[in-house]
Amino acid sequence: MCAFRPANPLINAPADGQTLDTLEGTIERITFHNAENGYTVARLLPPGARDVITILGNFSNPVVGESLVCYGTWTHHPQWGRQMQVARYEVVRPATAFAIEKYLGSGMIKGIGPVMAKRIVDKFGEEALDIIEHKPQKLRQIHGIGDKKLDRIKQAWQDQREVKNIMLFLQSHGVSPAYAVKIYKTYGSKAIEVVEKNPYQLAADIYGIGFKSADKIARALGIAEDDPRRIQAGVVYVLNEAVETGGNAYLTEDELTRKANEILGMEDIAPAIDALAFSGRLVLEPAEFLGQTETAIYPPSLYTTERNLAERLLRLLSQPIEPASPAKFDAWLTALVEKRRQPLSDEQREAVKLALTSRFTILTGGPGTGKTTTTNTIVAAFEALKKNVLLASPTGRAAKRLAEVTQRDARTVHRLLEFDPEQRGFKHNAENPLECDVLIVDECSMLDMVLTYSLLKAVPDGSQVVFVGDVDQLPSVGPGNVLRDLIDSGRAPVARLTQVFRQAAQSLIITNAHAINAGRFPQLPPPSAFKDCAWLDAEEAEEVADKVIAVVAVSLPKRGYPPGDIQVLTPMQRGSAGAAFLNQRLQEVLNPPADDRPEVQRGSRLFRVGDRVMQMTNNYDKGVYNGDIGVVAAINHEDDTLAVHFTDAQGSTEVTYDFADMDELTLAYSCSIHKCIAAEERVHTRDRGLVAIKDLQAGDYVYTGEHVAKPVLDKIATGRKPVLRITTRMGYRIDVSQDHPLLASDGGPPQFVTAKEVKEGIHLCLSRHVVDPQVPILLPRVSSELGRQTLHLPTHLDEDLAWFLGATVGDGSYRDMKDGTVDFTNQDQEVLCKYRAVLEGYNLRVCTSRPVTRSAIRLRVVSKAFRDWLCRLGLGYSTANDKRIPEIIFQASALVKGAFLRGLFDTDGGASGNSNTCRLITSSFSLAREVQALLLSLGIVSGIARWMERAYCVGVSGPSLPEFAERVGFTVGYKRERLHSFVQISLRRGKANVDTVPFSPHLIAEASECLRQHFGNSRGIKGKGLYANGNCRIGAIFQKVRLFGSPLTYWDINALFGHLQQIGASIPASLSETANRRYLYDRVVCVERLSEETEMYDIEVEGIHSFVANGFICHNSQGSEYPVVVLALHTQHYMLLQRNLLYTALTRARKFAVLIGPQRAIALAVKKQSDIHRHTRLKERLQGTL
Template identity: 40%
Template sequence: MKTATDNPITLSGKVDKVIFSNAENGYTVLQLLPLNKGEDKITVVGYFSESFSTQQVTFHGRWQEHPLHGKQFLALVCEQISPNLPVEKFLVEYIDGVGPSYAKKLMQKFGDDLTRILNEAPERLKEVPGVGEQRFKQIMTSWKQQRASHQIILFLTSHGLNFSQAAKVSKRYGHHTIEKIEENPYCLFEDIEGIGFQTADNLAIKLGFSPEDPRRLHGALIYLLQQATRDGHCGLQLEKLIYKGMQLLNVARDPLMLAVNVASEKEAMISDSVFGEPCVFLPLLWQQEQVIAQGLKRLMSVPLEIKQDALEKILNQIIEAEQLPLTTEQQTALMAALQAKVFVLTGGPGVGKTTLIKILMQFFTKQKMSLALAAPTGRAAKRISESTGHPAKTIHRLLEYDPITSSFTHHAKMPLPYDVVVVDESSMLDVPLCASIVQALPESSRLIFVGDIDQLSAVGPGDVLKSLIASEKIPFFSLKTIFRQAASSQIIVNAHRVNQGLMPQVDKNGIRDFFLIRAHPEEQQHKIIDIVANSLVQRFGFDPLNDIQVLSPMNAGPLGVDNLNIVLQQKLNPPEDYKTEMKHLGGVLRVDDKVIQIVNNYEKNIFNGDVGRIASIDLSLRKFFVVFDKHKVEYQFKEMEQLRLAYAISVHKSQGSEYPAVVVVLSMAQRIMLKRNLLYTAMTRGKSCVVVVGEPEAIFCAIKRGEVTKRVNKLEEWLRND
């Protein structure tokens, strides 16, 4: 994208229409009506923390020429001319005795003069109908207590933050807010959830920060490293970090290199290398990878006392009692697992991983060894518990997370009381969670990782399972042979075909548990709705809400999670007079809606990825209840941002889960996400039925793109180093 000019320009007008807005990062495209009548509408693009109505706005930025869309105004700073809004909202949120109706009455009566009236002539409030002596005293007592907060919120909203952001900042920093922000506004994106770097940077520009201010450079580098963790990296190559910084800030290379060096000296960042290539890391992740490597070496340094004959005797007794004829491959894997302090068992669907876990559990039980079975998510823990008959917990519950201290109860100084810990679905393990497990184990413990390295990597930073295997320092076994029973399932056979880079096959004469539905983009949405609401229900008797899960590679777009949820909600749970609704992210949530938790909530014991149904909504008390696996959880309205509709979810969110039926959406419009491991992961979520809906070229594209982005991390290297 070429920049026509870098000279700052001011542009004022009224917002005519918002063309596009990304709720996650604030990127917005809108049309502006200039104040000078007769001028054409102007396309404005930028990252904004606020929403827009038709009020007057002023943008500061520059013109640019987009290769496809032509001339645009790139807004770096936005000022909305709406002086009443923060005051009115402040009254409702902070002042006792003032609800929405009284706030409106006060604003209509006094307008912009209301703040002065409250401070200098408060008796005039009684001129508003309904404000008697009791309400007056209530308002004034509250105003005196909250006056400082009002000044802070006015300061923040006048510098580009919206009201809710300003309220969060004021609550976090208290009376020192203005002082702290003027000293370094870039603390906002690190400290305050919902405020990104662009918002902090816009505020800094308004405060007069120069483009090469060290605080700006440092903030940008931290932001870029944080963004890298969202892509699964523990750090970034130095050259890539510098390049991204130059692009983000429009500054030269040398100031950024200096900023990296200064931050490294202060240990705010770690300059290191990965197999010889200079890289930069966030300190905590760098330390956590060390914790994993050192912890695993610590466990393996304590030898096992193994009596081969006794071991084989007990194993044979278990196998005979359970009538489980094992292949030579499985027997080899079992013996390897039982002779290692740390072990990795990997393999695809239908190769017998769960069978081996059951036998291992029985072996350790016969040996009177205490053991724990865990998984990264609640659904994964429930699934392995049902499969093995042994109780399983999420890793967070195993380590006993304490929401008061924001830490785990079990750690190096208070280790877990188990001789053996088995972690299923280990491909989902990120670096922080794995570090927490490893350091909570005493030297005498055994640790067994079980997972499928061909699935999608963890959503969080790191590539733990692959790093353990690649290091060649951790004993592991990869199961390859598909069980005879599993070989009759088209789901399993086709999952393995996809994993090998082959197109799936549909056996029309055999067991029908796998379907390929070819559909062009314009008809895909209609076909998905018909499959979920009609075909799978009529043919197999599936419950569309409880049994069927739609999976899409992306959140955005016509066939993305967000849009599919809107149309599926309308079809599967339409509005009814008896179903209470509440506004949610531009749409609604209503009773009976299927929802997914998107953040960990330790106080409620509900975790990212847990799926439930809305049981009831109380509009008067502003609270609602969601049932998760027969467990009823109360939410306040202000907590509804923790939930999203779940008729459709992303493939990444489905990791560790299994559903009776899945409908997988693939489209060339989602090309950037189409990869073999994504399709493989999606297909292996289905237990009884998998339907892939998409363009033939999209399916082919996903299968042929077998390359996996190498995540920047040091775990493999540290494990290799003696």
């Protein structure tokens, strides 16, 4: 039996003592499973039942056929009905023969598939599991199980048992359960020993287990927040993330410190950086630029690689080459060109001369400028000089294309260097160089720093090197921007081809690619024009997908392009027009199920014989590399293996994968081509409240602008970008990149605009949908012994504790880090009595005193254990100017958030009779912003303004007062009474011109049209429609907009909506949507560009691509050449539509390109110039300025 404990006890677990419902059953289907955080949606069949029940929760490794006992709470989904939110579960051995067969056939035990499982159960019935456990030799009675297979089954069963023990240990210490198998495979029986000794070792040793997962285990094991092991591991994690996701070679010391502070919560990490540098785990390199010293911090391997690469390049460039007589050389080259009957332009001729007379040359240019012809001539020229020439390219398809155009052997860089599995490195290196006089490498924009150095150090001294590539295409996936740095350094001779030849100029692929690269809109002829580049209009994402399927499966094959020559590219992985969905649909059409095409499914991955697949990681042992594309050739269920045929310039090779390694492959009918919101901006989620976007995980449900919860399919770290800070009249603020889309109204109905298009005066849309997560929050435990006293601390976050925390933030003093003191000073007896009662309920001794100069009472407790507990709740040591809301409050239910705010307003707030406003006064601007965000998540609009000289006021007034009274309110009697009177006044002032809709004329025009259609003429509208039943108010609403230009309030909209409903007239969709969504339309008062860049993130959301961040509603390939490229574009891909992505995708098409999507999506991509900045010092090293 395996009991489950949630990975994050502060968020996912139920409160101790809470009554949970029980559900037993067998897993029938796994609808969704996120391996990163364990979040799962599955269908469970209870014993004797006909219908399955949906369960949701965090499961370690769910398997179809497993029998579970689930403990959780019932919820009701509007579409899917009754569901159980599982808080914990136990895995029990399946009892019936049917359940055992399903369990064994799920693939969890290597060597037993569905067929073998049926044979075993048919033979042994309900004793099957006991036989495998205690008498495995009896399995030899089963047809198909020999000695070899029996040994595999026995080992797999033992592995599963050990894995379950490790899972129990890891889950009890807060680790993500999905990594248990990886930990076991790495450490075997020593897994628990390693984890207990230093959990941060996991992040260093195991791919996929990062610092955050290791940190959860460490904290659960009692490792302190300021433990040097934790801080050092966090610093290394931050640097590695910058390398792996951003393509950087280093981070500056300031950037590394800031990012490490964000994840560690520690201000001083300099000692950790020094210790890591001293131990050789980091390299610090200070350098002076324009009088300013900047320290770069590298991973040691990349520092060494970058320096060695620069030295190798400089050595190549410095080697002399025997000069030739210019006159003789020109004559010889002229004769060569005439012999080849391939005339060259002046640019091409100079490029050939440069390559022949230089030790190292770069040839660059856009499509149609003659790079291929020039490369061919260079190869022929070197061969005419009796030189041994080697040709290479970073990917298999690019190498194959290079071989085709040169009619010579070409290899991938990896195969050229020949990986040695025993030495775990390339066979060819400085000691064993390649046998060549000349090395020519195509598609060099794909070369990262590490592969470039491995290649160049294998080039023998005295050789010549030519790099060919389009510098305007996307840079490499790995670290560095080698081609760009080489060109910008000015040290390497560069031949840049710019002339587009007449024949190429007749190609729309070529002319459109150059137009896009220059920022011009391309020509988009219809398919009937029979050009080599066509456009199909499709407005909806689903329509884009439908047309992609029709074009690939029917239209293009009719034109003579078989599906194998077609590659579908799309900017996004997820969504209706994303690569994952298109792959699934293309597989159904191009390679449907058939008796002669075996298939295998593991989780969400389904492969069948004939599928086109792509390798997603470098696997040196198998000799396949990231981006290699092949075809599934065979599937063997007896051996649990899958064979893939890969084809490159050297021919075809077959690679065999175990089913367990299928995660290295993905369907490749459609591929994604490789903005954004600041890391700390909070996103509204269903189950975790307000979460910083950097902390979101796939599987989290976020609220869209439609007030619907949708799952996060992917989170994308987009790197550091310039920041636009947008502030509204009410004080709401968001930090975004300039291309980030926000929902706005500029006098018309809401539509998405980019941040750089936002101007002062435009109205941004904010959601006031109530965020009310219902997942109970467990609290951490601390040592509670105080002499003879024992603290009675709560086990879960309730309203009493939330009120206490709010009151403490308001009038508490908790900045002393030494003696564990918490002071609370207030003059309201009701507040003092409640505060004292909470403390005494925790069995704390409360001391009372009266400050000499004040009329208030001071309550004090001294307890290091209690203070440490508050610290772990998020109430850290801080001064009045630095106070913040504890993180757990953002994750709490609406009732708990309301209680916290009540405590805060009870102490630092009040009800001002002069302005009928409830106010909170604080000297902390951060606290004021967080309070405003928390209020908005309860549907309460507030404003922020300066108060006196050094404080800030958060004020709630007008239409939001009823919600404030209902969801927050006051504990203090006289404040409560005053608030009640404010509410009555606000209800009587429904006509007040506040909380208005900026596109009121549009709504009135549509309502008028509905009335005209209902009554048949304009006189009917005036006589009956506006004043029906003596309702003069409706006529006045029309007049205020039409005659006086005043905007509608929501009071007006509700009245108009009700009137149309009452008389039976149709209701305009825009009026209905406005009334239902009830956005806050807040006018922008400031748009400023911040001086520093910051980390940016984006998320992909299922279906409607929008999410709510800080209240604001946000919208949310590089590869080889192909004969035909079908490019799917949609505004749903907004944040990934960029000029260089579109340019790169289009230049991959050799014969024909089809763009499918709306014109505005193409226009957006053309407009967005993306400067890809990566931290490297290769250019400076080549220039000698370091």
